[in-house]
Amino acid sequence: MLQLNEQECWQMTEGLTRIITASVEDLRHTVFEVLSEIAPFDCGVSYVVKNDPDAKHCLEPMAYKNADVVPSVQTLLRAAELAHKSSAYNSLEWQKKSLIFRDSDMFNDAFFTQTEIGRMVHDELGMSYACKIFLVHDGILVGKFWLLRRKERGNFEEKELFRLRLLEPIITRAMYKYHPQNEEGRRAKQILKENFGLTDRERQITGLICRGMSNKQIADKLICAEATVKKHVTAIAKKMDVSSRSEIFHRCVMEKAVQNFI
Numbered sequence: 001m002l003q004l005n006e007q008e009c010w011q012m013t014e015g016l017t018r019i020i021t022a023s024v025e026d027l028r029h030t031v032f033e034v035l036s037e038i039a040p041f042d043c044g045v046s047y048v049v050k051n052d053p054d055a056k057h058c059l060e061p062m063a064y065k066n067a068d069v070v071p072s073v074q075t076l077l078r079a080a081e082l083a084h085k086s087s088a089y090n091s092l093e094w095q096k097k098s099l100i101f102r103d104s105d106m107f108n109d110a111f112f113t114q115t116e117i118g119r120m121v122h123d124e125l126g127m128s129y130a131c132k133i134f135l136v137h138d139g140i141l142v143g144k145f146w147l148l149r150r151k152e153r154g155n156f157e158e159k160e161l162f163r164l165r166l167l168e169p170i171i172t173r174a175m176y177k178y179h180p181q182n183e184e185g186r187r188a189k190q191i192l193k194e195n196f197g198l199t200d201r202e203r204q205i206t207g208l209i210c211r212g213m214s215n216k217q218i219a220d221k222l223i224c225a226e227a228t229v230k231k232h233v234t235a236i237a238k239k240m241d242v243s244s245r246s247e248i249f250h251r252c253v254m255e256k257a258v259q260n261f262i
Contacts, residue, residue, distance in 0.1 A: 039160035082117035207259030
């Protein structure tokens with residue numbers, strides 16, 4: 001039977017505290033830091049997931065910057081696209097509860113040698129082993145973390161999976177707290193859409209304005225041109241009948257539509 005010793009219990013408690021107290025800006029980086037102490041890895045990848053009735057969309061790609069291998073945003077977007085081409089992988093995204101698993105336990109050898117995502121992870125990223133964490137809250141897949149290892153480090157061990165599963169409920173709740181499809185986010189989206197006619201992209205940018213981000217910071221986060229963000233901000237201000245970013249924030253406060261999402 002797997003169990004933790006006193007030192008491991010202290011480490012887990014300290015990690016949980018860091019996750020619970022992390023800000024929206026630091027949450028996923030903090031999760032990666034804690035995971036790296038629980039189950040060391042050579043490459044860490046994370047996505048926030050948008051849930052549509054007939055599809056799951058991997059958004060907000062992030063690579064753990066302190067890992068040995070740090071893929072580009074373009075590589076992460078392509079990895080998500082290739083993963084969705086695998087029906088075996090896709091089916092796991094529709095589970096109604098969180099999952100933590102090793103690829104070697106869920107997929108046969110053909111997955112790694114004959115699928116595009118398998119070849120990408122092995123050939124391009126140089127990784128041989130993977131542990132996937134799917135975080136589900138109230139039927140919503142709020143996010144995913146991929147932990148990848150080179151061959152020489154070896155596969156993830158049962159005790160590492162055991163410790164990751166102990167952390168999962170706290171990570172899931174923290175991710176849901178800042179997920180745009182949580183109850184608060186859905187209510188804010190409805191207000192911004194019905195009261196001001198904002199599009200989904202304008203709503204997203206409004207939330208980032210309320211967090212104090214500049215046009216450049218928003219453009220970097222959304223992977224688009226700064227000029228594009230500026231046009232959206234102008235359109236938002238016009239729809240809200242205000243003339244500045246601070247007034248956009250004030251209007252959101254008054255309408256109780258301030259969003260605080262990843």
